[in-house]
Amino acid sequence: MKEVFQDLYHKYHQDVFQFLFYMVKDRSLAEDLVQEVYVKVLKSYHNFKGESSEKTWLISIARHIAIDYFRKQKRKQKRIIGSFTVDEKSDWLEDTGKIPEEIAMENEDIRHMYQCLKRCNIDQQTVIILRYIQALSIKETAEVLNWSESKVKTTQHRAIKRLRMQMSKEEEGKKYEE
Amino acid sequence: MKNNENNHEIEKMLNQMPKIQDHQDEEELFKKVQQQLQRTQNKQRNRKVWTIPAMTTAAVMLIAVILISVITNQNPTADMAQDMENSSEESASSEDTGTPSHELKMMSPEENDASRDAESSPLPEMDKSAPRSISGLQIGMTYDEVIKEIGSPLEYEDTENQRSLKYSTEGYGIKLQFKKNSQTVNEFTFIPRYLQDTQQKLTIHPLFLRQKIEGIRTMLGGPMNEESVSCFENTTCEEYTYKLNSKDRIVVRTSWNKEDIEFIKLLRQEHQ
Numbered sequence: 001m002k003e004v005f006q007d008l009y010h011k012y013h014q015d016v017f018q019f020l021f022y023m024v025k026d027r028s029l030a031e032d033l034v035q036e037v038y039v040k041v042l043k044s045y046h047n048f049k050g051e052s053s054e055k056t057w058l059i060s061i062a063r064h065i066a067i068d069y070f071r072k073q074k075r076k077q078k079r080i081i082g083s084f085t086v087d088e089k090s091d092w093l094e095d096t097g098k099i100p101e102e103i104a105m106e107n108e109d110i111r112h113m114y115q116c117l118k119r120c121n122i123d124q125q126t127v128i129i130l131r132y133i134q135a136l137s138i139k140e141t142a143e144v145l146n147w148s149e150s151k152v153k154t155t156q157h158r159a160i161k162r163l164r165m166q167m168s169k170e171e172e173g174k175k176y177e178e
Numbered sequence: 179m180k181n182n183e184n185n186h187e188i189e190k191m192l193n194q195m196p197k198i199q200d201h202q203d204e205e206e207l208f209k210k211v212q213q214q215l216q217r218t219q220n221k222q223r224n225r226k227v228w229t230i231p232a233m234t235t236a237a238v239m240l241i242a243v244i245l246i247s248v249i250t251n252q253n254p255t256a257d258m259a260q261d262m263e264n265s266s267e268e269s270a271s272s273e274d275t276g277t278p279s280h281e282l283k284m285m286s287p288e289e290n291d292a293s294r295d296a297e298s299s300p301l302p303e304m305d306k307s308a309p310r311s312i313s314g315l316q317i318g319m320t321y322d323e324v325i326k327e328i329g330s331p332l333e334y335e336d337t338e339n340q341r342s343l344k345y346s347t348e349g350y351g352i353k354l355q356f357k358k359n360s361q362t363v364n365e366f367t368f369i370p371r372y373l374q375d376t377q378q379k380l381t382i383h384p385l386f387l388r389q390k391i392e393g394i395r396t397m398l399g400g401p402m403n404e405e406s407v408s409c410f411e412n413t414t415c416e417e418y419t420y421k422l423n424s425k426d427r428i429v430v431r432t433s434w435n436k437e438d439i440e441f442i443k444l445l446r447q448e449h450q
Contacts, residue, residue, distance in 0.1 A: 001212075002208065005208050005211065006204075006208075009204055009207075009208075013200060013204075014197075014198075014199055014200060017198065017199070017200035018197065018198040018199075018200075021198045022195075022198070027198075030200075031200065031202055034200065034202075034207075035207065035210050035211055035214060036214075038207070038208075038211040039211055039214045039215050039218065042211065042215060043215065043218070102196050102198055103196065105196075106195075106196055109191060110191065110194060110195060110196070113188075113191055113192070113195070114195070128192060132189060132192035132193055132195070133192065133193075133195050135193075160185050160188055160189065161185075163188055164184050164185065164188055167188070
């Protein structure tokens with residue numbers, strides 16, 4: 001078991017961690033979740049059929065774990081908010097408002113983009129992270145998401161469009177402020 | 179064109195997003211993962227450990243149920259000969275009008291086979307609340323005998339083979355159906371909602387005054403076989419049949435809401 005862990009760790013750990021980090025936008029949370037990824041992977045490693053690459057398999061597990069986490073959060077939120085109506089369909093996540101250190105150190109454009117990324121829905125965010133930050137191919141992204149390549153392409157297209165709109169919108173807002 | 183340029187710019191910017199590194203120690207991470215794995219495996223093992231006693235308990239209970247039903251079924255065969263002697267009118271005919279009936283209290287639901295039902299049914303040890311003949315009412319009584327038993331009505335109304343008795347101004351609460359060409363009653367019908375505020379002295383078993391099916395349940399006991407029958411206006415009602423003794427039945431019909439009681443009948447299951 002340890003060999004499997006070491007092998008996967010050396011090959012893919014930073015990829016998986018970075019993916020989780022951008023998904024949940026919090027370092028310590030990503031650290032917890034990456035643990036869960038390994039637990040799940042080691043439990044089901046014998047089920048890995050090699051139909052996809054190890055890398056996309058690992059990242060797809062990480063994605064499921066992140067989504068599970070979001071769902072739990074939403075349930076908790078709902079329990080706390082109680083009678084207030086929480087839009088069940090909404091894909092938006094609560095914004096903790098904190099900017100991770102790593103992002104805060106970057107230039108303003110990057111920080112701005114990071115904030116606007118949050119305005120995209122989860123699928124759009126996922127595709128952007130996979131395609132541009134993880135630098136996966138369309139095919140690999142499709143494998144991770146278990147989507148068709150054309151769905152990846154359209155989602156990517158819409159995500160970029162939305163991101164661009166958000167960025168220009170906020171820029172205008174800033175101009176008015178000035 | 180401008181859009182595409184902008185898109186390209188955004189894509190370029192996205193590529194500049196900082197690379198994030200995990201600084202956790204590999205060894206430590208592995209230890210944590212291992213611990214978590216063991217915890218989940220323990221949970222699974224615990225679950226397995228639980229299933230064995232649970233299944234044993236289930237098996238024991240199943241055996242107990244079987245034993246009880248075997249014991250209660252022994253009575254009928256013992257009483258069979260006696261029962262057959264007693265009932266000259268019970269022919270050995272095979273078919274029957276056959277509302278699937280349900281014996282009172284503990285007894286198991288009967289099979290549809292009516293002749294077997296009639297002959298093998300135990301002379302029931304009736305429970306206290308439902309004596310073998312209810313408040314002395316019996317199929318085959320004459321009108322006078324019935325009135326002596328329950329008290330005379332405010333008024334009555336006759337239709338063919340049937341006399342309806344009024345005890346409350348609300349309506350006719352008891353109907354007596356007479357056997358053709360005979361003066362004897364072969365079916366009693368009680369309508370509880372017309373028997374509530376009786377101005378007249380009425381002595382009948384409280385069972386027939388129940389207005390809710392729950393009340394019947396508490397008196398006659400647990401899970402009854404029920405049959406849905408069609409009622410007026412395309413609704414369905416529930417009909418519960420209880421076995422009073424080898425021949426007599428109590429049939430309880432609910433209204434469409436399946437709670438209120440429409441009527442309670444005391445009748446004899448005739449063999450055709």
